Amino acid sequence: MKNFQADFIMIKALEDGVNVIGLTRGSDTRFHHSEKLDNGEVMIAQFTEHTSAIKIRGRAEISTSFGEMQSGD
Ligand code: TRP
Numbered sequence: 008m009k010n011f012q013a014d015f016i017m018i019k020a021l022e023d024g025v026n027v028i029g030l031t032r033g034s035d036t037r038f039h040h041s042e043k044l045d046n047g048e049v050m051i052a053q054f055t056e057h058t059s060a061i062k063i064r065g066r067a068e069i070s071t072s073f074g075e076m077q078s079g080d
Pocket residue numbers: 027028029030040041042052053054055056057058061
């Protein structure tokens with residue numbers, strides 16, 4: 008990883024089967040990783056040289072430096 012200072016986001020699943028999906032950086036934007044969280048599980052993920060976007064599918068609490076959001080409502 009080139010930039011260790013990159014942003015993190017924190018995701019807390021509010022139901023079983025929440026997906027945290029990493030999308031690739033660069034001209035080709037595609038899924039490269041999907042992580043499944045069950046209710047109450049927390050994932051802390053960083054934007055990296057491989058990951059430019061993160062998609063959350065399902066009900067989850069999302070904390071970023073921009074603020075807090077709830078997905079899946
Ligand atoms: N190998 C991936 C990377 O270094 C791991 C990863 C980092 C990831 N952040 C992510 C996977 C966010 C899914 C979502 O980029």
